[in-house]
Structure formats: structure tokens, C-alpha cells
Amino acid sequence: MPYFFILPVFVLWLLLWVMASVALHFTRFRRLAPYGWAVVVGSLLGFIAGNVLLLPVLWGVAHAPIPAAAQEARSIAGAIVIFLGPFAATAVGVFLGAAGSVLLLALLRRRTA
Numbered sequence: 001m002p003y004f005f006i007l008p009v010f011v012l013w014l015l016l017w018v019m020a021s022v023a024l025h026f027t028r029f030r031r032l033a034p035y036g037w038a039v040v041v042g043s044l045l046g047f048i049a050g051n052v053l054l055l056p057v058l059w060g061v062a063h064a065p066i067p068a069a070a071q072e073a074r075s076i077a078g079a080i081v082i083f084l085g086p087f088a089a090t091a092v093g094v095f096l097g098a099a100g101s102v103l104l105l106a107l108l109r110r111r112t113a
Helices: 005-027 030-063 066-112
Strands: none
Touching: 005 030, 005 066, 030 066
């Protein structure tokens, strides 16, 4: 259910960066266009990685052996992970992926220059 809200925003994010990268390619700021593409690729990889890494957390909350007195706490933790986890995993994954790819591109360009 949370992906009903997350995916349209993420697709819009990607489309805006693709359009910005293409537009930069035809201006005097052409040298910045690869950084836009790095944001697109890094965001996509970060989105996938963040949400894949969320799966073991979901499984751990669902299958953690706990005493009967803590069932209510597990239910609350499960609800938090199921409904808020995708938002956090997506935000962290997209940010770290985009930032990491831009830094990696900057390092690679510095070494080749």
C-alpha cells in the first residue's frame, strides 16, 4: 500500500532528472549533464537496494520469537515497519544512491583529468 504513494513521486523524481540531464546537454553547462545521469542511475539503484534491504527487517519482525506478553508490541512494530518502513527505506536509498553516484563520478572524472 505505501508504494501507491511512493512510486508516482519516485517516477516524477526520475523524469525530472532525466529532463534536466537532457536539457543540460544542449546548453553551455554540458559538462554537468553526466552528473544528472549519475543521479538518475544512483537513485534507481538506491531505491532498489533500500527496499530490498527492508525485506529482512520485515521478515525479522514477523518471525521473531517473543513471549506472549509482547505480542502487542510486535504488532505495533510490524505495523510501523510495514507502513513507514518503505518511506524511510526509499528516502534513504534514493539519497545515498544519488549522492554516492555523484561522488563516484566526481572521483572518476578527477582521476582521468
